Each structure stands twice: as structure tokens, then as C-alpha cells.
Amino acid sequence: MLVAGFVLVCLNTHFWRLLYQVVAPQGSFEWLFIASVLVVILALFNLLFGAFAVPYVFKPVMTVLLFVSAAASYFMDEYGTVIDAGLVRNIVETNASEVRDLLTLKLAAYLFFAGALPVYFLWRTRLDYRTIGRELLTKTAGAVLSLAVVGFVALPFTNNFMSVFREQRQLLYFLSPINSLNAVYRYVEKKSARPPPSLISLGEDARKGSAWLGRKDRSLTMIVVGETARAANFSLNGYPRLTNPRLAAIAGLINFPRAYSCGTDTAYSLPCMFSNLGRSRFDVNRAAKQENLLDIVQRAGFAVRWRENQSGCKGVCLRVPTEVLVETKPRGFYEIGDALDEALLRDLPDRIRALDRDGLFVLHMMGSHGPAYYKRYPLRFEQFKPACRESQFSRCSKDEIVNSYDNTIVYTDHVLAELIALLQAEDRQGMPTALIYLSDHGESLGEGNLYLHGMPYAIAPEVQKHIPMLLWLSPRYQQAFAVDTACVAGKGQQPVSQDNLFHSVLGLLDIETQVYDAKLDIFAGCRRSSD
Numbered sequence: 001m002l003v004a005g006f007v008l009v010c011l012n013t014h015f016w017r018l019l020y021q022v023v024a025p026q027g028s029f030e031w032l033f034i035a036s037v038l039v040v041i042l043a044l045f046n047l048l049f050g051a052f053a054v055p056y057v058f059k060p061v062m063t064v065l066l067f068v069s070a071a072a073s074y075f076m077d078e079y080g081t082v083i084d085a086g087l088v089r090n091i092v093e094t095n096a097s098e099v100r101d102l103l104t105l106k107l108a109a110y111l112f113f114a115g116a117l118p119v120y121f122l123w124r125t126r127l128d129y130r131t132i133g134r135e136l137l138t139k140t141a142g143a144v145l146s147l148a149v150v151g152f153v154a155l156p157f158t159n160n161f162m163s164v165f166r167e168q169r170q171l172l173y174f175l176s177p178i179n180s181l182n183a184v185y186r187y188v189e190k191k192s193a194r195p196p197p198s199l200i201s202l203g204e205d206a207r208k209g210s211a212w213l214g215r216k217d218r219s220l221t222m223i224v225v226g227e228t229a230r231a232a233n234f235s236l237n238g239y240p241r242l243t244n245p246r247l248a249a250i251a252g253l254i255n256f257p258r259a260y261s262c263g264t265d266t267a268y269s270l271p272c273m274f275s276n277l278g279r280s281r282f283d284v285n286r287a288a289k290q291e292n293l294l295d296i297v298q299r300a301g302f303a304v305r306w307r308e309n310q311s312g313c314k315g316v317c318l319r320v321p322t323e324v325l326v327e328t329k330p331r332g333f334y335e336i337g338d339a340l341d342e343a344l345l346r347d348l349p350d351r352i353r354a355l356d357r358d359g360l361f362v363l364h365m366m367g368s369h370g371p372a373y374y375k376r377y378p379l380r381f382e383q384f385k386p387a388c389r390e391s392q393f394s395r396c397s398k399d400e401i402v403n404s405y406d407n408t409i410v411y412t413d414h415v416l417a418e419l420i421a422l423l424q425a426e427d428r429q430g431m432p433t434a435l436i437y438l439s440d441h442g443e444s445l446g447e448g449n450l451y452l453h454g455m456p457y458a459i460a461p462e463v464q465k466h467i468p469m470l471l472w473l474s475p476r477y478q479q480a481f482a483v484d485t486a487c488v489a490g491k492g493q494q495p496v497s498q499d500n501l502f503h504s505v506l507g508l509l510d511i512e513t514q515v516y517d518a519k520l521d522i523f524a525g526c527r528r529s530s531d
């Protein structure tokens with residue numbers, strides 16, 4: 001407990017400074033939250049360090065741990081260095097002159113006062129161990145007690161823990177010795193990793209079907225993947241607030257009021273909706289080892305493009321040309337450090353004109369990504385007031401949080417309407433165009449005192465799984481591919497899910513392949529002539 005306390009308080013000053021900046025405590029509740037972080041980590045460290053408390057093991061392990069933490073503390077304080085696998089690689093593969101540059105008097109002072117001195121006291125302390133049986137008993141009791149303390153102290157601050165450590169995961173890179181242990185582990189893991197197994201190809205027989213025969217014009221289909229948009233807050237789905245003023249005015253827009261997600265976070269839902277595994281067979285690793293919808297569409301001869309305005313495509317776009325807006329930072333959308341979704345529309349007409357084949361564009365939105373909802377829309381879209389303008393929910397009322405969330409939906413409504421207007425213009429100039437929109441998962445907004453998302457699917461509340469899904473086909477597209485929109489709209493009243501995306505896109509694009517399953521295609525049976 002003493003070693004744990006020493007490491008936590010004395011060798012983690014950088015961590016506490018960052019936590020203070022992130023929380024920026026104003027009231028006593030937030031100070032209490034910081035105190036609870038201290039108690040929780042202390043209890044967990046006690047548990048971790050206690051695991052080594054056996055004769056001939058404890059002191060050597062703690063010695064290494066103290067020296068490593070002291071050195072890590074120096075590099076974090078002095079350079080703000082992130083302790084990660086890259087740093088371990090640098091240390092292992094560095095040369096003598098680089099090491100000499102880093103050896104400063106200050107580092108020696110850190111190693112002496114924060115490393116050697118406590119190690120000296122540690123070795124002078126006599127440790128008495130009990131018999132094995134009693135030792136096991138007290139250790140188990142201590143572990144249970146530690147976990148009980150963690151639960152008891154963390155419970156009142158669940159939402160603070162969620163919003164701080166979910167959104168600021170990089171904080172953990174500054175917590176010694178977890179960061180060093182994790183860095184060494186990652187380094188060893190990378191070193192010993194076997195080359196990835198070759199990719200399992202899917203739909204090698206994919207080719208354009210009869211609907212394409214004799215067509216000379218190019219078409220464009222667009223999939224817009226929304227973020228954290230929940231169906232319940234779309235006025236198209238009956239939400240009493242007018243959050244879809246522009247989409248509601250678009251004739252022929254088909255709404256799917258009973259659409260469900262595959263997972264409750266981006267990293268799960270995104271690869272799932274583009275894979276053919278479906279929710280029942282889906283697993284992130286399995287999906288990563290095989291091709292997905294985009295590979296098949298590309299193989300059938302389409303120009304597939306991914307435009308990213310969020311945290312990455314989670315492996316889905318690995319083999320298609322990808323543009324990451326966070327890296328290019330278009331002017332006007334990133335000036336205040338935020339990824340406004342209108343950036344996704346920037347010079348789209350030029351990109352469309354540059355197409356030499358039929359195109360499938362995927363736009364990945366920033367959408368309603370929380371907890372900083374207020375950063376997701378320009379101020380003129382702040383229709384519902386007062387809006388929470390904090391990323392710490394404890395500073396806002398539930399109503400303010402919902403207001404800021406609803407404003408993100410109003411902005412999404414605007415972005416989608418602008419996109420459709422753009423596609424309408426292309427249609428008038430002779431190009432059949434289509435848009436499919438669906439969110440990756442929903443969001444909790446205080447129901448049952450829950451916020452954000454990511455609950456295990458089986459126990460996740462409806463609002464985290466019920467997603468908005470929309471379809472718009474230009475007049476030329478409907479005609480070219482003989483889609484009976486009334487039929488699709490009728491089927492759209494039935495429950496659908498992200499499982500339908502893979503087969504419906506293959507169906508809509510009339511791509512023939514063995515992996516296509518008509519039972520999961522929303523458009524199956526809704527073609528006027530060809531069937």
C-alpha cells in the first residue's frame with residue numbers, strides 16, 4: 001500500500017496535472033470526483049502490487065517498478081513524453097550517443113530521489129509473510145476489499161468516469177506504472193507477432209448484372225454512415241421536436257422507422273454493417289480477416305471512395321482510396337479544432353465529375369459524437385436552448401444535454417439535405433444518384449441515469465440500438481434500375497438492421513455474386529420490370 005501510494009502521488013504528477021486540466025474542477029462535486037479517482041487507482045494499484053507480495057519476488061519486482069516509474073516520471077514531466085511501445089522500441093534500438101544526450105543531471109536526481117531512496121527504504125523494511133494458507137486467505141480478502149472500495153467510491157461518479165476516461169483515453173498513457181507495463185507488453189507483442197494470415201477473399205465472382213446492360217451514363221451511389229444518431233430523436237420517427245425540418249420536406253425520401261444497429265459502439269458496428277457475417281456470426285477479428293462489401297463492389301467495377309470525418313474506418317476502407325479529413329483539415333471546418341460534417345461535402349461535385357466509372361462513395365460522419373455535442377454544429381444551428389456547452393455532463397442539466405444533442409441532429413438534417421440537393425443537381429445533369437443513410441449506433445441521454453453508448457448489446461437500452469435509416473433515389477436512378485419505391489417504402493415499415501446493408505447494396509447495384517442473399521435484400525421483389 002505504501003509503495004502504491006508513493007508511486008501514485010509522487011511519480012504521477014504529470015497525470016494529475018492533466019486530469020486537473022481535463023476536469024477543470026469548479027464545484028465540490030468535481031473535486032470529490034478527483035478524490036475518487038485517487039482512491040480507485042490506489043485500490044487497484046494495491047491489488048496489482050499485492051499480487052507480487054511473495055518472498056524473494058516482491059522486493060526485486062518493486063525495485064524495477066520504482067526505477068522505471070521514476071524514469072518515466074522524469075520523461076513525462078520534462079518532455080511530456082508519451083510512454084508507449086514506440087518509446088520502448090526507441091530505448092531498445094537506440095545508440096550510445098542518443099543515450100548520452102538524454103542522461104542529464106536532472107534525470108540522475110529523479111532516479112536518486114524517486115528511485116534509489118525509496119528502494120533503499122524498501123529493502124530496509126522487514127517483511128513478514130504468513131503461512132501459505134493464511135497468506136492466500138488474507139490476499140483474497142484484501143482483493144475483495146479493494147474491489148469493494150473501487151465499486152463503492154466509483155459508483156456516484158459513473159458518468160464522470162465514463163466521460164473523462166472514455167473520451168480522454170490518452171490520459172492512461174500518463175499513469176505510471178501502467179503506461180510502462182503496457183508499453184513493454186505492446187512492444188513484445190508487436191515483436192513476436194506473426195504476419196497476418198492472408199485475407200480471405202469474398203465474392204470473387206462479383207460482376208454487374210443485367211440492369212447494367214447497354215448503360216452508357218455513370219451512376220453514383222452514396223452511403224452515409226452517421227455517428228451516435230438515435231432514431232428516437234428524429235422528428236421523422238415521431239420525435240415531438242422538429243429536428244428534421246429539411247429532410248421532412250424532401251419528396252420521395254424513404255424512412256425506415258424500425259432500424260437496428262449491430263453493436264453499440266463504432267468499432268463494432270462499422271465493420272459489422274459492411275461485412276456479410278451478420279450480427280449473429282459477427283466478430284471483429286473474424287471480419288478483419290475477410291473482405292467486405294466495399295471490396296466486392298470495387299471488384300465488380302465500381303470506383304469506391306471513402307471520405308472520413310471521424311475516428312477512422314475501423315479497417316473497412318483498407319483496400320479502397322480513402323481521404324481522411326482530419327489529416328487534410330479543410331479550411332473553415334477545422335478552424336476551431338472541430339470536425340464539422342459539412343467538410344464532407346467540400347468539392348464533392350469535382351470528385352463526382354472526375355469519375356470515369358460508376359461510383360460508390362462512403363461518407364463517415366462526425367454526427368452526434370459526444371460528450372462534446374456542442375462542438376458538432378455551428379452556432380447558428382443551436383435551435384434548442386440553453387444547450388450544454390461543456391463536455392462534462394455534471395455541469396449541465398439533463399435538459400441542457402438533450403438540447404445540445406438535438407442541435408447535432410438538426411445539423412445532421414442540414415448536412416444530409418445539402419447532400420441530397422447536390423445529388424439532385426447531378427441527376428438533372430444526367431447522372432442517376434442515390435443516398436443511403438444509417439447511423440452506427442444510438443445514444444443514452446440520461447434514461448435510467450445512463451449517458452453515451454457502448455453498453456454490452458444484451459443489456460443495452462433500446463435507445464443505444466435503435467438507429468435512424470434513410471433512403472433517397474433520384475428520379476433517374478429509380479427509372480434506370482426499375483426500383484419500385486412504393487414497394488421499398490412498404491417494406492421499410494418492417495424491422496430492418498445493419499445486417500441488411502451488405503445484401504441490399506449488392507441488390508440495389510445489381511451486383512451478381514454467390515455471397516448475395518436475397519432474403520436480406522430490402523430491394524428484393526421491388527423491381528418493376530427485370531424480375
Ligand SMILES: [Zn+2]
Nearest residue numbers: 228265266440
Ligand atoms: Zn459511433
